[in-house]
Amino acid sequence: xxxxxxxxxxxxxxxxxxxxxxxxxxxxxxxxxxxxxxxxxxxxxxxxxxxxxxxxxxxxxxxxxxxxxxxxxxxxxxxxxxxxxxxxxxxxxxxxxxxxxxxxxxxxxxxxxxxxxxxxxxxxxxxxxxxxxxxxxxxxxx
Ligand code: TYD
Numbered sequence: 570x571x572x573x574x575x576x577x578x579x580x581x582x583x584x585x586x587x588x589x590x591x592x593x594x595x596x597x598x599x600x601x602x603x604x605x606x607x608x609x610x611x612x613x614x615x616x617x618x619x620x621x622x623x624x625x626x627x628x629x630x631x632x633x634x635x636x637x638x639x640x641x642x643x644x645x646x647x648x649x650x651x652x653x654x655x656x657x658x659x660x661x662x663x664x665x666x667x668x669x670x671x672x673x674x675x676x677x678x679x680x681x682x683x684x685x686x687x688x689x690x691x692x693x694x695x696x697x698x699x700x701x702x703x704x705x706x707x708x709x710x711x
Contacts, residue, residue, distance in 0.1 A: 572648070572649075573646030573647060573648035573649055573667075573668075573705065574646045574665045574666065574667045574668050575644045575645070575646035575648075575649055575650070575651055575668050576646075576649070577663075577665045578644055578651075578653075578662065578663055578664050578665055578668060579662070579663050580653060580660050580661065580662055580663075581601055581632065581660070581661045581662070581663055582659065582660060583595065583596055583601065583634065583658070583659050583660065583661055584601070585659045592658075592659075594658050594659050596632070596661070596684070602632065602684070603630065603663060604630040604686040605686065606684045606685070606686070607685065607686060607687050607688050608684075608685040608687065608688050608689065609682065609683070609684055609685070610682070610683050610685070611680065611681070611682045611683075612679075612680065612681040612682070612683070613680045613681075615638075615640075615675050615679050615680070615681075616675070617675060617676060617677040617679075618673075618674065618675055619675060620671055620672060620673050620675070621671075621672040621675070622642075622670045622671045622672045623669075623670075623671050623696075623698075624669070624670070624694050624695060624696050624701075625666075625667060625668055625669040625670065625694070625695040625701045625705075626664075626666050626667075626668075626693050626694060626695075627666060627667065627692075627693050627694075627695065627704075628666050628686075628687065628693055629666055629685055629686055629687050629693050630663070630664070630665055630666065630685070630686040631663075631664040631683055631684065631685050631686070632661045632662065632663050632664070632683070632684040633655065633661060633662050633664065633681055633682070633683045633684075634655060634658055634660065634661035634662070634681065634682060635655045635656065635657070635658065635679055635680065635681045636658045636680045636681070636682060637678055637679060637680045638656075638675070638676040638677065638678050638679025638680060639654060639655060639656035639674070639675075639676045639679060640654075640655055640672050640673070640674060640675045640676065640679055640681065641653065641654050641655075641672070641673045641674040642655060642662055642664075642670055642671075642672055643670065643671045643672075643673055644664070644668050644669070644670055645668070645669040645670075646667060646668045646669070646705055647669075647701070647702050647705030647706055648705070654674075655681070667701075667704070667705055667708060669695070669698060669701050669702075669705075
């Protein structure tokens with residue numbers, strides 16, 4: 570069975586410096602940041618268990634991590650599905666293009682931040698699963 574892009578999505582351990590005053594987690598360098606960041610956005614004031622996402626991006630690369638709380642990122646590339654729980658700011662998830670993602674199991678007081686490879690572009694979204702699925706299967710068989 571061919572591997573889809575979800576196989577390239579992976580957790581990243583964020584190097585963290587700890588001392589008696591607290592911790593600093595640092596995202597830098599190509600190992601940790603596999604793309605040039607053009608946009609940063611923060612998900613905050615999230616409503617507990619109110620799912621978000623439910624879309625895919627055509628070209629966008631992203632890294633998501635939570636600073637407080639927890640959530641589950643569910644991935645589907647049309648060929649396979651997998652889920653990652655994010656619950657600490659020392660672990661991030663790299664999301665590559667052409668992966669349908671849904672954020673579920675959002676705990677109370679969760680704050681997440683997202684690093685993105687491009688500025689916001691509505692044309693980069695698939696918002697209808699069937700459209701995404703047809704494009705994903707087309708790519709898998711081309
Ligand atoms: P969206 O990416 O659809 O997030 P979710 O799937 O979690 O709802 O974004 C929600 C809205 O915010 C949508 O109208 C697009 C807008 N938006 C921007 O204008 N700029 C951005 O950088 C982002 C991430 C969203």
